[in-house]
Amino acid sequence: MSNSEAIPPALRLFSEQIRAAGVDGRALAVGGGGTKAFYGNGLRAADAQALCLSAWRGIVSYEPSELVVVAKAGTPLVELEAALAERGQMLGFEPPHFGQQATIGGCVAAGLSGPRRMASGAVRDFVLGIEMLDGRGQLLRFGGQVMKNVAGYDIARLLAGSLGALGVLTEVSLKVLPRPLAQTTLALPMGQAQALAAFDQWAAQPLPISAAAWVDETAWIRLSGARAAVEGAVRALGKGVAPVEPALADGFWTSLREQTHPFFTLPSASASSSSPALWRLALPARCAPLAPPQEAGMAPATLIEWGGAQRWLQGGVEGAALRAWVAGLGGHATRFRSHHASADAVFSPLSGPLLTIHRRLKKAFDPHALFNPGRLHPEL
Amino acid sequence: MPAVIDPPSLTDRNTQREPSVAAPHSPLAAQLPIDAARQQDVVSALRAVLPAHCVLWREEETRPYECDGLSMYRQLPMVVVLPETETQVVAVLRRCRELGVPVVARGAGTGLSGGALPHAEGVLLGMAKFNRIVAIDPLARTATVQPGVRNLAISEAAAPHGLYYAPDPSSQVACSIGGNIAENSGGVHCLKYGLTVHNVLRARVVTIDGEVVELGGLAPDAPGLDLLALYVGSEGMLGVLTEATVKLVPKPALARVIMASFATVEAAGDAVSAIISAGIIPAGLEMIDRKGVAMVEPFAKAGYDLEAAAILLCESDGTPEEVAEEVAHMQAVFEGAGATRLAVSRSEPERLRFWAGRKNAFPAAGRVSPDYYCMDGTIPRKRLGEVLTAIEAMQERYGLRCANVFHAGDGNLHPLILFDANDRDELARADAFGVEILELCVAVGGTVTGEHGVGIEKINQMCSQFSRDELDLFLAVKHAFDPPGLLNPEKLIPTLHRCAEYGRMHVRGGHLPFADLPRF
Numbered sequence: 001m002s003n004s005e006a007i008p009p010a011l012r013l014f015s016e017q018i019r020a021a022g023v024d025g026r027a028l029a030v031g032g033g034g035t036k037a038f039y040g041n042g043l044r045a046a047d048a049q050a051l052c053l054s055a056w057r058g059i060v061s062y063e064p065s066e067l068v069v070v071a072k073a074g075t076p077l078v079e080l081e082a083a084l085a086e087r088g089q090m091l092g093f094e095p096p097h098f099g100q101q102a103t104i105g106g107c108v109a110a111g112l113s114g115p116r117r118m119a120s121g122a123v124r125d126f127v128l129g130i131e132m133l134d135g136r137g138q139l140l141r142f143g144g145q146v147m148k149n150v151a152g153y154d155i156a157r158l159l160a161g162s163l164g165a166l167g168v169l170t171e172v173s174l175k176v177l178p179r180p181l182a183q184t185t186l187a188l189p190m191g192q193a194q195a196l197a198a199f200d201q202w203a204a205q206p207l208p209i210s211a212a213a214w215v216d217e218t219a220w221i222r223l224s225g226a227r228a229a230v231e232g233a234v235r236a237l238g239k240g241v242a243p244v245e246p247a248l249a250d251g252f253w254t255s256l257r258e259q260t261h262p263f264f265t266l267p268s269a270s271a272s273s274s275s276p277a278l279w280r281l282a283l284p285a286r287c288a289p290l291a292p293p294q295e296a297g298m299a300p301a302t303l304i305e306w307g308g309a310q311r312w313l314q315g316g317v318e319g320a321a322l323r324a325w326v327a328g329l330g331g332h333a334t335r336f337r338s339h340h341a342s343a344d345a346v347f348s349p350l351s352g353p354l355l356t357i358h359r360r361l362k363k364a365f366d367p368h369a370l371f372n373p374g375r376l377h378p379e380l
Numbered sequence: 381m382p383a384v385i386d387p388p389s390l391t392d393r394n395t396q397r398e399p400s401v402a403a404p405h406s407p408l409a410a411q412l413p414i415d416a417a418r419q420q421d422v423v424s425a426l427r428a429v430l431p432a433h434c435v436l437w438r439e440e441e442t443r444p445y446e447c448d449g450l451s452m453y454r455q456l457p458m459v460v461v462l463p464e465t466e467t468q469v470v471a472v473l474r475r476c477r478e479l480g481v482p483v484v485a486r487g488a489g490t491g492l493s494g495g496a497l498p499h500a501e502g503v504l505l506g507m508a509k510f511n512r513i514v515a516i517d518p519l520a521r522t523a524t525v526q527p528g529v530r531n532l533a534i535s536e537a538a539a540p541h542g543l544y545y546a547p548d549p550s551s552q553v554a555c556s557i558g559g560n561i562a563e564n565s566g567g568v569h570c571l572k573y574g575l576t577v578h579n580v581l582r583a584r585v586v587t588i589d590g591e592v593v594e595l596g597g598l599a600p601d602a603p604g605l606d607l608l609a610l611y612v613g614s615e616g617m618l619g620v621l622t623e624a625t626v627k628l629v630p631k632p633a634l635a636r637v638i639m640a641s642f643a644t645v646e647a648a649g650d651a652v653s654a655i656i657s658a659g660i661i662p663a664g665l666e667m668i669d670r671k672g673v674a675m676v677e678p679f680a681k682a683g684y685d686l687e688a689a690a691i692l693l694c695e696s697d698g699t700p701e702e703v704a705e706e707v708a709h710m711q712a713v714f715e716g717a718g719a720t721r722l723a724v725s726r727s728e729p730e731r732l733r734f735w736a737g738r739k740n741a742f743p744a745a746g747r748v749s750p751d752y753y754c755m756d757g758t759i760p761r762k763r764l765g766e767v768l769t770a771i772e773a774m775q776e777r778y779g780l781r782c783a784n785v786f787h788a789g790d791g792n793l794h795p796l797i798l799f800d801a802n803d804r805d806e807l808a809r810a811d812a813f814g815v816e817i818l819e820l821c822v823a824v825g826g827t828v829t830g831e832h833g834v835g836i837e838k839i840n841q842m843c844s845q846f847s848r849d850e851l852d853l854f855l856a857v858k859h860a861f862d863p864p865g866l867l868n869p870e871k872l873i874p875t876l877h878r879c880a881e882y883g884r885m886h887v888r889g890g891h892l893p894f895a896d897l898p899r900f
Contacts, residue, residue: 228701364856
């Protein structure tokens, strides 16, 4: 007999699907709009049954004066962002959509943040609460609608970025931020080393920098905040260069966020080279320009984001050597996107006591290992 | 008391060994005695792995550890251990695991929910000797610190670089960063700068098995599950912290605070909503009610308006231009919201004076009452007026005064119930008054704890806030880190037995849990 809260009729189907899958031992591929399907390891089970939340959608409540929005997991991200924009607010982590059908549930489960991440925070920093179905088909709520909430373990934040491994998100409560009063972008020609040094120097000052990127020998800085602060920063950093025209600036930052910028186009797969992949590196602050191990003398192309903390590599990269090199710098590497699956795991490996804890958590949430098996980690 | 029968349908997760009674479950209960024979076994085992001066067991040495900041709950620990190195921490945990001895970790002992209340059969693991600032990296804007380092000490060390550590609980002059991480502490500035969880990059933790794990990291988005987010706020129950790396932020050039008076608490609450609706995120936004003002003003002489029903302290920080723009905006909003009086700090000493009352609420309470009970709960901001009115009515019913100071910006309430602990009836009424406030917080859509943690204090209220399935999942998460259940047992998560005894079971959607349990 279940003693969880009574499940709304519309979610009962999902709950039953989960229970049935538990009996059959059949995996479930949890998803929303499928826009992040490329991301993560392939599922361990070839015959996973789809569990799609895209029909479970709608904003449940939105209180601009509370800085909280609550939405069903299948709510399209475009719809949510439009509702926030109408009231002069936004999601602080500026998430990528990667497609029109992106849902807020998928956005939280994927845990991907956009250009604003270093200034404002990551996806999990804005999660206030969630409702989810666990591996027993039970409907559970963690967190709530208030930021100051330390009751119990922070399972709501744990679900962010878990790629569906622990449960099916059915509802999320998120903190929202006011849109900045003023915003200006500067594009300053400079080399990679100079850009990284500049980013480090500026980050230590109280400047209203909401995004910092480098590509094609140009450093791009977005300044957001009070008008007086933005204008002051433009004078201090701009070196007399005129700011980028607003529409062009928005276009640039969107092209980074959505990876539509030409840099991100994967070269076509060819028989002679290993499968081309877009690698994502996460690095500690103050990491020098990259000199990653090269394959066959080809230097990988680099795009820098997050003031240097996130860097993208294209071409000429061999996985194992890259991971070892990045780990030596205190960071980690993700094979973010490629044409074909490879034997290489997508994420940096886990081992030892950390992996043991992961296994036990997986068992606690999803005892029959139904949800997206293998996607977050080959063993989970 | 009805007999409680565990239904046979319970899953394995909830059939953990019911721990032997650890400590008083209520402020009125007596302390539990120490088993002297067992104590000597444990002392010998620990003295084999630690220098003698690190192991305390005589009552005069362990008495200082019998409570934390929630002094109405006290329990002598069996043994106090004060390690000096991580190797010693590992050895202690391994020994305790072997012997089945519970371990309660303690930072500075300033916690307000009894999270560091000792266990009568356990070790109190004091981390105060871990007080080194390992490194400050001003260009990377990080500080690597040991858990016993005081919160304010981090900012003091970062100050020469124009940086500081933002989370500022009112106890920051004394509280430890390890304790802050255990409780996910907030403070006045967390509305703008985040809670502890938003400001920690990495935690080095020793498990009950004596294994060292690194959670998070210096690079963003560590691979795997976000165990760092899970660890922050876990109240010493998942592992023992030996080192952490925290974020430092640039110190703003200038800060100004506005003191705004209002004729009613509703008007003050509406003004808070108006500030947020105007797109302003103040550096701090605090409210003090009339009783609170009357209590703190003679002590702090901050110039608070004794006539007002409630006053708001609203801070702006940034560059001088930013602050000028923002303060003008805030003033306009407050005027529009019917403020009866507005004052803006004109200098740094004046700004500190404006804050002095709010920050010294506890010592001020100590002047007007033998004891006080500081509550902590969070509610949606829009329910502020309603909740304060309800608390006013409760004061009549319980015959106890209650002043309210709180983080209005995020609805985190700190009612201060004034009473005399020597009067057992007042102690019982204060406890009951507190419980009723917490239940009200949950009823209006909030939570039983905004920042002080659950500890022992609110473990019963967890039965109201969560369903049994949710509590069982918490137990399973705990089990994933600590299978023998030896780290800070009987805190935070109530077992089924406890909820049934307490009588406040979670009824959601009209669905009564365990409907077949006999109830009288």
